[in-house]
Amino acid sequence: MPFMTSEITLNGKTIVISGASRGIGEAIARAAATVGANVVLAARKQEGLDTVAASIGEQGGSALAVACHMGHPDEVTNLFAKAKDTYGAVHGLVNNAATNPYFGPILGIEEPAFDKTVEVNLKGPLLASRAFVEQATSGASIVNIASISGMRAAPLQGVYGMTKAALISMTQTMAHELGPIGVRVNAISPGLVETRFASTLIENEDLLKHMVDRSPVGRHGQPDDIAGAAVYLLSDAATFMTGQTMVVDGGFISG
Ligand SMILES: NC(=O)c1ccc[n+]([C@@H]2O[C@H](COP(=O)([O-])OP(=O)(O)OC[C@H]3O[C@@H](n4cnc5c(N)ncnc54)[C@H](OP(=O)(O)O)[C@@H]3O)[C@@H](O)[C@H]2O)c1
Numbered sequence: 001m002p003f004m005t006s007e008i009t010l011n012g013k014t015i016v017i018s019g020a021s022r023g024i025g026e027a028i029a030r031a032a033a034t035v036g037a038n039v040v041l042a043a044r045k046q047e048g049l050d051t052v053a054a055s056i057g058e059q060g061g062s063a064l065a066v067a068c069h070m071g072h073p074d075e076v077t078n079l080f081a082k083a084k085d086t087y088g089a090v091h092g093l094v095n096n097a098a099t100n101p102y103f104g105p106i107l108g109i110e111e112p113a114f115d116k117t118v119e120v121n122l123k124g125p126l127l128a129s130r131a132f133v134e135q136a137t138s139g140a141s142i143v144n145i146a147s148i149s150g151m152r153a154a155p156l157q158g159v160y161g162m163t164k165a166a167l168i169s170m171t172q173t174m175a176h177e178l179g180p181i182g183v184r185v186n187a188i189s190p191g192l193v194e195t196r197f198a199s200t201l202i203e204n205e206d207l208l209k210h211m212v213d214r215s216p217v218g219r220h221g222q223p224d225d226i227a228g229a230a231v232y233l234l235s236d237a238a239t240f241m242t243g244q245t246m247v248v249d250g251g252f253i254s255g
Pocket of ligand 1: 018019020021022023024025042043044045046048068069070071095096097098099120145146147148189190191192193194195196197198
């Protein structure tokens with residue numbers, strides 16, 4: 001019988017979301033909990049996670065907050081062990097945490113900033129995906145939060161853009177390698193979204209105007225604009241979709 005329900009649900013699924021203490025990760029966690037998922041929230045600082053988890057709980061959802069630096073293997077192992085202890089199997093993973101410590105010409109980046117960007121934006125998703133797959137069953141879904149900066153030149157954010165391009169490559173390779181065990185892997189490339197991460201861009205009036213003027217929807221994004229795509233990709237409505245990158249940018253790069 002073809003799959004169709006009146007609404008997309010994550011009932012009975014447990015989803016691990018990195019970078020879930022604010023911004024896009026928080027919006028995805030709230031949306032997933034709203035449609036029935038148990039959510040496991042990860043970020044480095046426990047306090048921010050606890051606030052989001054408590055708020056999800058007050059709204060009738062179930063959330064577990066686990067402090068975790070996504071680039072540190074032992075902490076990632078601990079994250080999935082805690083998720084499993086609390087909820088049993090984990091069905092979805094959103095690799096959302098990322099960093100961009102350097103803003104400037106690509107050749108000017110110093111080695112510590114380069115290493116940190118690669119550690120959080122690439123090693124993190126790889127480690128988390130490995131820990132996830134070790135316990136995943138058929139029907140599981142990984143969603144990688146990439147960026148339109150990984151699909152075009154990314155002036156002044158070059159190494160960040162490189163990591164997002166590599167994350168899209170990782171998405172395609174993992175989709176092929178994990179397809180046979182029933183794990184789907186997709187990416188979302190957001191455009192400019194108003195978060196702490198993007199504050200330098202949002203607060204630059206000229207740059208914001210340039211972006212908004214080129215956007216068919218005539219505005220920049222909010223974290224909730226990205227959440228629906230993530231919920232869809234995590235859900236059984238997307239069982240025929242893998243290895244893809246959904247661009248959610250208000251049409252910015254389509255012009
Ligand atoms: N905002 C945009 O315009 C935009 C556009 C395209 C793509 N994106 C992507 O969207 C994702 C989320 O970004 P955002 O804008 O929502 O950023 P944000 O509001 O600054 O949130 C970043 C989250 O990541 C966590 N984090 C940072 N480093 C971490 C680490 N090493 N280990 C674990 N957690 C870590 C932060 O918490 P702690 O500080 O407590 O660790 C926080 O929860 C990123 O992948 C970003 O590249 C954003």
